[in-house]
Amino acid sequence: xxxxxxxxxxxxxxxxxxxxxxxxxxxxxxxxxxxxxxxxxxxxxxxxxxxxxxxxxxxxxxxxxxxxxxxxxxxxxxxxxxxxxxxxxxxxxxxxxxxxxxxxxxxxxxxxxxxxxxxxxxxxxxxxxxxxxxxxxxxxxxxxxxxxxxxxxxxxxxxxxxxxxxxxxxxxxxxxxxxxxxxxxxxxxxxxxxxxxxxxxxxxxxxxxxxxxxxxxxxxxxxxxxxxxxxxxxxxxxxxxxxxxxxxxxxxxxxxxxxxxxxxxxxxxxxxxxxxxxxxxxxxxxxxxxxxxxxxxxxxxxxxxxxxxxxxxxxxxxxxxxxxxxxxxxxxxxxxxxxxxxxxxxxxxxxxxxxxxxxxxxxxxxxxxxxxxxxxxxxxxxxxxxxxxxxxxxxxxxxxxxxxxxxxxxxxxxxxxxxxxxxxxxxxxxxxxxxxxxxxxxxxxxxxxxxxxxxxxxxxxxxxxxxxxxxxxxxxxx
Ligand code: GLN
Numbered sequence: 035x036x037x038x039x040x041x042x043x044x045x046x047x048x049x050x051x052x053x054x055x056x057x058x059x060x061x062x063x064x065x066x067x068x069x070x071x072x073x074x075x076x077x078x079x080x081x082x083x084x085x086x087x088x089x090x091x092x093x094x095x096x097x098x099x100x101x102x103x104x105x106x107x108x109x110x111x112x113x114x115x116x117x118x119x120x121x122x123x124x125x126x127x128x129x130x131x132x133x134x135x136x137x138x139x140x141x142x143x144x145x146x147x148x149x150x151x152x153x154x155x156x157x158x159x160x161x162x163x164x165x166x167x168x169x170x171x172x173x174x175x176x177x178x179x180x181x182x183x184x185x186x187x188x189x190x191x192x193x194x195x196x197x198x199x200x201x202x203x204x205x206x207x208x209x210x211x212x213x214x215x216x217x218x219x220x221x222x223x224x225x226x227x228x229x230x231x232x233x234x235x236x237x238x239x240x241x242x243x244x245x246x247x248x249x250x251x252x253x254x255x256x257x258x259x260x261x262x263x264x265x266x267x268x269x270x271x272x273x274x275x276x277x278x279x280x281x282x283x284x285x286x287x288x289x290x291x292x293x294x295x296x297x298x299x300x301x302x303x304x305x306x307x308x309x310x311x312x313x314x315x316x317x318x319x320x321x322x323x324x325x326x327x328x329x330x331x332x333x334x335x336x337x338x339x340x341x342x343x344x345x346x347x348x349x350x351x352x353x354x355x356x357x358x359x360x361x362x363x364x365x366x367x368x369x370x371x372x373x374x375x376x377x378x379x380x381x382x383x384x385x386x387x388x389x390x391x392x393x394x395x396x397x398x399x400x401x402x403x404x405x406x407x408x409x410x411x412x413x414x415x416x417x418x419x420x421x422x423x424x425x426x427x428x429x430x431x432x433x434x435x436x437x438x439x440x441x442x443x444x445x446x447x448x449x450x451x452x453x454x455x456x457x458x459x460x461x462x463x464x465x466x467x468x469x470x471x472x473x474x475x476x477x478x479x480x481x482x483x484x485x486x487x488x489x490x491x492x493x494x495x496x497x498x499x500x501x502x503x504x505x506x507x508x509x510x511x512x
Contacts, residue, residue, distance in 0.1 A: 037062035042192035042246035056097025063099045073510030076181040078104045079145040086142040096139030103196045104145040107226035115228045116150045116160035119349045119375025121356035129226025130258045146181025152230040159379045168507035173433040176206030183210040186240045188509040193241040199234045201453025204465035208428040208477025211504040219460035223258030231341040234457040244494040248272040278492040281315035286421035290327035297431040299471035310500040321417035325409045326455045334454040336403035343387025411459040418483040428479045462487040467504045
């Protein structure tokens with residue numbers, strides 16, 4: 035077995051026992067990257083020629099390689115959000131989540147691909163070209179954190195960080211066959227995360243086992259005075275427990291979702307997971323989320339686009355990134371910078387967000403969406419009075435082919451139905467592996483009430499025990 039194939043906890047234990055050295059791990063991961071990267075194209079910027087060492091040789095992640103989604107700021111290392119508008123921008127500071135990992139000794143191998151400004155679900159809206167799914171390189175890895183999921187799935191690194199505004203950790207995790215956690219809103223500091231929809235954005239980890247997710251959460255889920263939305267109580271306990279049980283836990287399916295069509299491998303995975311849960315002593319129930327089923331997609335996109343249009347105002351060619359020096363005037367400069375710098379999906383969302391918040395329409399659209407959001411949060415709160423967890427798909431189908439475009443753009447937005455309500459209500463959501471359909475992994479999602487992240491991962495341990503862990507994808511290597 036090569037070192038790159040070992041999971042995070044195995045690497046930590048092996049290092050402690052002196053079975054191998056950090057430099058052997060580094061060499062093995064780098065070799066794996068060199069072997070597959072031509073097929074996968076997960077990186078925007080590689081730093082493994084000049085690795086950024088973690089600052090703590092005694093830290094829990096000392097010598098452990100990782101990669102970060104390219105919307106997480108890294109001091110002196112290009113951070114693009116996969117957009118031309120940030121060009122060669124090198125942030126003067128680290129995102130807190132990365133700082134905590136670096137302080138624990140983690141080694142940065144590079145910054146990875148995403149949909150521009152995290153808008154999308156294929157990793158194809160990137161100014162740097164698409165990333166390929168390591169399980170089948172003709173298919174998308176999902177998005178927007180496609181590079182982070184692909185890197186873990188292909189064995190480049192044992193874990194990575196991404197961000198999730200409406201599904202961007204959970205969906206690529208399920209498409210690539212790894213575990214991904216979208217933590218409770220406020221659980222992980224977002225200082226240094228390039229904003230998309232600030233009331234929805236959350237940073238979280240990808241890994242090949244639940245235990246590894248727990249290790250990463252134990253390092254990054256800490257209070258940060260630089261993010262006022264970050265929790266202030268004592269640090270949550272993400273200790274891994276082998277002997278956890280779901281006996282007596284109520285796991286609910288969503289009544290309204292039963293009417294929606296799922297592709298066969300997904301509904302098969304749902305049935306199988308329900309049997310496993312019952313065999314483990316969990317009680318299957320049903321909750322009703324009518325507002326979620328009917329309005330969540332419209333509500334999410336109204337809010338996300340409104341927030342994006344405000345957040346992206348700062349890219350004016352004056353303060354950050356790409357600029358045009360020979361424009362006739364200020365207005366012409368803004369126009370030139372933004373016309374060239376943003377891709378078409380970002381532009382259309384900025385325009386939509388401008389319309390949704392324009393004073394004469396604001397009440398009818400943006401304000402109305404904030405009210406619907408409150409109803410959605412209340413609906414979930416009621417549901418969690420009747421259930422401990424909710425089980426549902428991540429997406430209605432498996433990953434499509436790269437470059438396949440649906441004529442109906444709304445369809446792409448609608449496939450986020452199962453993921454984005456979690457962000458609207460600020461809940462934690464776990465994307466877990468259930469098995470393979472041919473070469474392709476099939477993931478599902480478990481959702482818990484706010485701040486239940488440790489319990490959610492314990493439930494994940496039970497599921498992993500019964501359903502098995504994913505293998506490392508072949509990365510297009512014969
Ligand atoms: N697909 C959703 C969107 O484009 C979610 C993206 C995300 O979570 N960043 O908004």
